[in-house]
Amino acid sequence: MKIWFEALLGMPSIEAERWHRLDLVSRWLVATRAAVFAMTFLSCALAGLFALQAGRFEPIRFGLLCVGLTLAHATNNILNDVSDHQRGVDKDNAFRTRYGTQPVEEGLMTVRQARLWALWTALPALGCGVVLCWLMGWAVLPFFLIGIALVFGYNWPLKHYGLGEPMVVLVWGPLMVGGGYLSITGDWSWPVALASVPYALGPTTVLFGKHIDKIPWDKPRGVRTLPVLLGQATARATTLVLVALQYLMTLALVVHGTVGWPVLCVFLAAPFVGRLWSVYRQPTPVGPPRGYPGGVWPLWYSAHAFVHFRRFGVLFVLGVAAGIAVF
Numbered sequence: 365m366k367i368w369f370e371a372l373l374g375m376p377s378i379e380a381e382r383w384h385r386l387d388l389v390s391r392w393l394v395a396t397r398a399a400v401f402a403m404t405f406l407s408c409a410l411a412g413l414f415a416l417q418a419g420r421f422e423p424i425r426f427g428l429l430c431v432g433l434t435l436a437h438a439t440n441n442i443l444n445d446v447s448d449h450q451r452g453v454d455k456d457n458a459f460r461t462r463y464g465t466q467p468v469e470e471g472l473m474t475v476r477q478a479r480l481w482a483l484w485t486a487l488p489a490l491g492c493g494v495v496l497c498w499l500m501g502w503a504v505l506p507f508f509l510i511g512i513a514l515v516f517g518y519n520w521p522l523k524h525y526g527l528g529e530p531m532v533v534l535v536w537g538p539l540m541v542g543g544g545y546l547s548i549t550g551d552w553s554w555p556v557a558l559a560s561v562p563y564a565l566g567p568t569t570v571l572f573g574k575h576i577d578k579i580p581w582d583k584p585r586g587v588r589t590l591p592v593l594l595g596q597a598t599a600r601a602t603t604l605v606l607v608a609l610q611y612l613m614t615l616a617l618v619v620h621g622t623v624g625w626p627v628l629c630v631f632l633a634a635p636f637v638g639r640l641w642s643v644y645r646q647p648t649p650v651g652p653p654r655g656y657p658g659g660v661w662p663l664w665y666s667a668h669a670f671v672h673f674r675r676f677g678v679l680f681v682l683g684v685a686a687g688i689a690v691f
Contacts, residue, residue, distance in 0.1 A: 367393070368389065372393065372399060374399055376464065377463075378472075396442055402674070402677075403437075403570075407540035408434075410541045411541045414684070420549040429548065431489075433544070436489045438489075440514075440515045446468055453582075454469040459578045459662060462661075490512075496508070503552070504546060504547050507546065518531065524587055525588055526592075529568055529575070533568050536560075538560060559622050562680060565610045566610065566676055566680075573666035579591055604640070607672065614628070614680070615628070624683075624687025626683045626690055627686075632675075
C-alpha cells in the first residue's frame with residue numbers, strides 16, 4: 365500500500381530489486397505515472413458537475429466516463445515510454461529516467477510486456493467508450509474516435525512537431541469536459557466547452573513547463589516540442605501568459621454568467637503566481653536550490669507549474685460545485 369500512495373502522489377524512482385518485489389498494481393501505477401491522473405479526474409468531475417447543474421446527471425454514465433478516460437490516459441503514458449525508448453529519446457540517462465522510473469528504458473520490462481500492459485489497460489477504456497456510444501447514440505462517436513487517435517498519436521507525431529501543447533488545451537477542456545457532458549446528458553453545450561478552458565490551461569502550463577525543462581534533452585534528439593520551437597525565453601513568457609489567461613477567463617465567465625461567482629475562489633491560488641512569476645522570469649538554475657524536494661530535479665518549471673495547477677484546478681472544480689449549490 366505504501367508504494368500505491370507514493371505512485372499516486374509523485375513519481376517514485378524504483379530500483380530493479382524493489383521493482384521485482386512489487387505487486388502487479390504497484391507496478392502498473394508506477395508504469396502509468398498515476399500521479400497525473402488527477403488532471404483527468406478533475407476534467408471528468410467538471411463534466412459531471414455541469415450535468416448536475418443541468419439536472420441531467422446520471423451516475424452510471426459518469427462512472428464509465430471516469431474509468432474510460434483515466435485508463436485512456438494510463439494507456440497513453442505507457443505507449444509514450446515505449447515510443448521514446450524505441451526512438452532513443454530516453455537513452456543515456458536522459459531527462460525522463462532522472463526524475464522517475466521509466467520501466468522500459470531501465471530494463472524492468474520489455475517492449476512486448478509494455479505493449480501487453482497497454483493493451484490490457486486500453487481494452488476496458490475502449491469498452492467504456494463503446495458502452496457510452498451505445499447508450500447515448502452516434503453523437504458520442506466522434507469524441508470516442510478522436511480520443512483513440514490522440515492516445516496513439518500524441519507522442520508521435522503530434523509532440524514531435526509542436527502540436528502536443530495545443531492538443532492538451534483541446535483534450536483536457538472541450539474534449540474531456542464538453543465531450544464528457546455530452547456522454548452524460550446526450551447534448552453538446554458550447555457554454556460548458558468554453559467554461560472548461562481555464563481549467564484546461566492548467567495541464568497545458570504543466571506540459572509547457574516540462575517541455576521547457578526538457579529542451580536540453582529534446583532539441584539534440586530532434587523532438588520539436590513547442591518550447592523547443594519557440595526557444596526557452598519565449599516559452600517561459602508564453603507559460604506566464606497562459607497562467608494569466610486562467611484568471612482572466614474565469615473572471616469573464618463569471619461576468620458573463622456562464623458560471624457562478626463562487627468560482628472566483630480560484631483567486632486564492634493567485635499568491636502562488638508571484639512565486640511562479642519569479643521562477644519563470646529566470647533561466648534554469650545550474651542545480652537544485654538548497655531545500656528543493658528530493659527526487660524532483662531536473663523537473664523545475666514543470667514542478668512549479670504543477671503546484672499552481674493543483675491549487676487552481678481543485679479550487680476551480682470546488683468553485684463550480686459551490687456555484688451549483690448556491691444557485
